[in-house]
Amino acid sequence: MSTGELLGIEPLELKFPFELKKQISCSLQLSNxxxxxxxxxxxxxxxxxxxxxxxAGIVLPRSTCDVTVTMQAQKEAPTDMQCKDKFLLQSVxxxxxxxxxxxxxxxxxxxxxxxxxxxxxxxxYVSPPQPPSPVQEGSEEGSSPRGSVSDNGNVTGTDLSTAxxxxxxxxxxxxxxxxxxxLISKLTDEKxxxxxxxxxxxxxLELLRHQGNKNRGGVSIMxxxxxxxxxxxxxxxxxxx
Numbered sequence: 001m002s003t004g005e006l007l008g009i010e011p012l013e014l015k016f017p018f019e020l021k022k023q024i025s026c027s028l029q030l031s032n033x034x035x036x037x038x039x040x041x042x043x044x045x046x047x048x049x050x051x052x053x054x055x056a057g058i059v060l061p062r063s064t065c066d067v068t069v070t071m072q073a074q075k076e077a078p079t080d081m082q083c084k085d086k087f088l089l090q091s092v093x094x095x096x097x098x099x100x101x102x103x104x105x106x107x108x109x110x111x112x113x114x115x116x117x118x119x120x121x122x123x124x125y126v127s128p129p130q131p132p133s134p135v136q137e138g139s140e141e142g143s144s145p146r147g148s149v150s151d152n153g154n155v156t157g158t159d160l161s162t163a164x165x166x167x168x169x170x171x172x173x174x175x176x177x178x179x180x181x182x183l184i185s186k187l188t189d190e191k192x193x194x195x196x197x198x199x200x201x202x203x204x205l206e207l208l209r210h211q212g213n214k215n216r217g218g219v220s221i222m223x224x225x226x227x228x229x230x231x232x233x234x235x236x237x238x239x240x241x
Contacts, residue, residue: 004117006038006091007031007059014069014087018125021073028067028089028121032059036093039103042067043088050085057100059091078125087121 008031016024032038041056051070059065069087090108092115108116 004033004091004119006034006093006117007040007089007119008033009089009119009121012119013122013124015124015126016071017128018074018077018081019128020077021075023070023073025068025070028069030059030065030067030089030091032061032063032065034093035061037061037096037098038091039094039098039107040065040089040091041103041108042069043090044085045087046085048072050087054100056103058094058098058103081125081127083123083125085123087123089119089121091117091119 010029010031014026014028016026018024030040038059039056040059042052044050044052049072051072053068053070057065057067092107094102094107106112107114110116
């Protein structure tokens with residue numbers, strides 16, 4: 001934070017995680033160290049490249065104000081990721097009750113006898129955060145992971161990745177075993193259902209055969225009775241004749 005008498009500025013360097021064709025923003029916090037109203041104004045050496053909101057304003061006594069600096073999307077990366085752009089933040093005491101609409105260039109004029117504090121801010125480009133590296137394969141197949149502990153008793157990042165891979169490898173056979181059990185259970189149920197259907201069909205077939213035999217037996221008895229009655233009738237006719 002700056003050591004100015006009026007405003008504390010945090011940070012003193014504008015750091016942008018540089019990415020091509022993407023707008024990038026960073027923030028400043030201004031802290032009023034006094035019991036007076038303090039006006040501020042932000043200038044830059046490259047106004048077409050940056051957008052500052054607000055670029056001027058009032059910080060109330062013992063309060064703070066946030067300023068957002070946005071860098072427009074860039075089509076080319078700078079050489080060696082170095083940036084020569086700079087910002088200048090000017091601050092001056094003003095009358096109580098002044099608002100941002102009352103700010104003008106004369107308020108920051110040293111020639112007019114105003115005590116103007118100035119703070120230069122550098123611009124730095126930093127690399128964007130990298131995605132986590134993929135889990136590396138072990139050098140020997142089937143080798144068990146060995147964890148090591150650092151001097152402070154914590155597991156290192158490499159050992160943590162190895163332990164994670166080992167856990168996944170142990171988890172996969174368990175999942176396959178569960179799938180196999182589910183498939184066996186399904187096939188067993190289908191087999192039992194097929195056996196039940198087969199037994200039911202056998203019972204119905206036996207019932208049909210039994211009924212068929214009964215019907216055929218009934219026809220034979222009726223035929224014998226009919227022949228007997230016919231014989232008696234013919235005998236009666238012969239005797240009468």
